[in-house]
Amino acid sequence: MKIKDIAEAAGVSTATVSRVLSGKQNVRPAVRDKVMAVAQELNYTPNRAARSLRSRRSSSIGLIVADIQNPFFASLSRAVEDIAQANDYSVILCNTDENPEKEKMYLELMQNENAAGIILAPTGELARNFPQELADSGPMVVIDRKVNNISVDSVVIDNFDAGQTLTRHLLDHGYRRIAGLFGANSVTGQERRSGFEAALRAAGLDLDQELIIEIAAKEVEGHAAVSRLLEAENPPEAILTSSGLLATGAFRAIRDKEIAVPQKIAFATFDESPWTTMIRPAITVIEQPTYAIGQTAGEMLFKRIKDPERPTRQVVLSSKLIVRQSCGAHS
Amino acid sequence: MKIKDIAEAAGVSTATVSRVLSGKQNVRPAVRDKVMAVAQELNYTPNRAARSLRSRRSSSIGLIVADIQNPFFASLSRAVEDIAQANDYSVILCNTDENPEKEKMYLELMQNENAAGIILAPTGELARNFPQELADSGPMVVIDRKVNNISVDSVVIDNFDAGQTLTRHLLDHGYRRIAGLFGANSVTGQERRSGFEAALRAAGLDLDQELIIEIAAKEVEGHAAVSRLLEAENPPEAILTSSGLLATGAFRAIRDKEIAVPQKIAFATFDESPWTTMIRPAITVIEQPTYAIGQTAGEMLFKRIKDPERPTRQVVLSSKLIVRQSCGAHS
DNA sequence: AATCAAAATGTAATCGATTACATTTTGATT
């Protein structure tokens, strides 16, 4: 079933059929209706490869994230797919594992696919050194990680603010020796660390480098770091982690040593996950608007596809402090 | 940069370039090397739309699941993407939300994309009434849900066995009044229920229909059902749930009423998730080999793509009972 | 009715690969 069949059945040329089906102007209503009816009747569906080849733009968008197994990206991906589907586009999923080479490979793949656009959570390396020409190579929305001095659409959260807010919450409950675990390779982690440090300084505290820990954002690393902290001669009064995976490792280390939370040590983290509400005490967290990030990025991408000339914009979404019992708050 | 450019630069025809690049036989090594070198030098990458259009097969595979936000599917998707990438294919992600209409729409989309193959977690409705012609429409691997009497590749787990094993574990710890919560619309849930019932019967117990609960596999449903059970005049001694979402709801209901686990009520469930190990007592679970399911399905799909004539097979992977403290076991 | 710009429609080229078929080359055998 191809456009030529429709054309013959409707008694018009393939060009007219194409115009009708792609919603172009300049077709008489009678012709339009006839073609539509025939297409419907013959159950026509377009061949996407042919369309893509000729028009030099496919109806796929690329979604490049670190790892779909991370609930943050899973939720975001779901939002992107919902938006894509509403626009009759499909989503090609790519996992970089924070590996710049895989990222490069996928970006090239998107070129070969003539992807209509890309939603990209860049690796730390790329985010720090983002070429303008990549941003200009086609419709693209950068998510999660800020890229500086580059004109590109992006959706991020207020990491600095959130880091500050979460730290201030701990300070407000009287904790002074607060350890912070941050993802070393991510721009996001660094911004959160800045917020953390700003809050401590604003409270008139000196920064203790022993308590500012930068590690790969992995569960084992979080576990190892917190195990070390707890065995130190002067352990911290509170621990803050900048990502869900670090939190899982960190909290397991606390559990392993059977240290009472919040009595002996307070705990707070970025990223909501099922366990933070299931355990007792429930964990105080900064919740990121994961679905909204994906949704916003998807919407921005389609606006960009429709209008490549529109000015680029950076959207900063707010995250939310959810106070529970792990820092000693009563609620 | 297209094949014609390579052909001119290497002094051969486009046909020869195509043969070299697609690894066909019947090219002299000298010519092959020359073409390869030129392609490398010009940094050639193939246009996938053109390839797909002519060869009537794209280098994308479709992955159709209920919801990528479900960790089971996220992990599985990751495996599929890893395998696809190793084979130089890309993955198109589709979420059906268990909605047969969305599923149909995506299956049609895969046709229009000329997808090289499909990995499909069918909705309950489709699984119960799977047309042979769909199975024959192209390379396809069905996952998670068994489809009966149809010749199609599939990867499932031993749901009946697992249901029986988990129930037997509860029986072995002396529980007799055991409630079971099962997903009503899934083949999977029904098989697990059968295992549950078989174990009870084998122990010489009568089935109490009040304690066999079939509901939509959603957190709220699990919460409501367990709340009701706990308020009954004769509450169960143990609760078993057949999916991660039901478990979360069910366990929240137990928490809400502050009932001691396992002293007042024992608890066990299908599906490992972070909270089942983070809470105290940790939860006894049946862990599904999620990554292995995706990996196996991916490998089977590529074998099928390479050899459409190979006999179909059903692979049953084993799930694993992980004993923790929520049923009173000491370990 | 003639005129003519705008609207509608058609013809044929095109996107970049693969592949059917044709032709040339190779190399073993006589």
Added chain:
DNA sequence: AATCAAAATGTAATCGATTACATTTTGATT
């Protein structure tokens, strides 16, 4: 050296849509 099947390579058609350009139709204006 002649023969000839097999191997290597080339030519040109093809996949199914979009689109540049050409042509025809429409309908307002004179």
